């Protein structure tokens with residue numbers, strides 16, 4: 372009994388602390404400070420970027436490096452070896468409509484290895500190779516159940532298969548456990564030098580790195596059109612999907628669902644979650660240098676619109692939920708708007724309106740797509756349904 376009371380007391384304390392954090396955050400537009408965003412099209416030597424060549428040769432590498440050094444950490448690209456083994460296969464999964472492949476991707480470096488368990492369903496009735504969606508799963512593994520005994524709208528595999536796409540998932544814990552102590556037990560063992568560098572990779576970087584290893588595998592799988600892979604993530608996973616697409620230009624489409632602070636939302640608005648909060652709660656997500664920006668957003672040499680810009684010219688879909696003010700819906704929309712000029716260098720015209728569309732009024736037929744869904748912080752069938760429409764639109768157009 373006494374233990375129960377202590378446990379309940381502790382739970383009340385934890386709930387109170389996190390409720391307090393959320394309560395203390397600013398949710399009033401009138402209290403958003405005035406701010407000036409860094410100019411994505413001005414180089415560090417103050418030259419204006421006028422065309423895509425200059426963007427690609429000069430400014431894009433600069434911006435990528437600023438994000439590596441100040442926020443997400445370095446992205447190691449080489450490793451000693453990689454192997455792929457199919458550990459389970461079912462040609463007639465989902466009542467015959469899909470082939471299931473469970474693939475163990477093992478990556479070796481520094482005499483250590485990391486094992487990535489990929490779950491993949493490929494539609495049977497569609498001509499191969501097929502385009503695919505890959506989810507970086509930050510929730511329970513039951514959400515991506517290969518047996519389909521458990522079905523979850525977080526990863527609605529049947530719906531995606533019925534739409535003619537392959538659907539895949541990896542779990543973040545294979546790469547870096549989502550814990551401030553144990554996050555080192557994964558990819559970071561392959562790159563120990565990252566642990567001591569102030570701009571070293573941490574958990575979000577490790578998750579993005581893992582998505583790229585799946586891409587390495589897809590390039591060898593004849594069922595998959597590796598030129599048409601959409602990387603998808605929700606919330607902390609959506610921060611990782613953005614970072615994966617920024618670092619690895621093989622991802623054809625980026626989907627960042629409710630990614631909020633240090634995801635798709637602008638930091639300088641200081642609305643909802645802020646950098647000091649995210650660094651205090653999740654010190655293992657971003658590099659050491661990022662801690663310098665606690666309560667000091669304006670000192671950042673970047674803001675998140677520049678992360679969106681790193682995905683250009685590839686199509687990008689960001690979302691919010693109406694009850695999720697913690698993730699700053701307006702700041703997310705503004706981030707997309709401020710990246711439009713980089714897409715314009717490629718002659719791509721964003722169809723986003725000047726101000727955010729209404730709830731459940733998705734803007735899909737645009738290189739920069741957006742919706743704010745009615746409801747809570749989550750990844751739902753509504754969201755996925757729009758991502759499928761977005762992919763349909765993009766791929767047909769680009770044929």
Ligand code: GTR
Pocket residue numbers: 509605606607608630631632644649
């Ligand atoms: C919250 C965190 C957010 C977001 C979210 C999630 O606690 O403050 O940045 O990542 O978790 O991943 O659901």
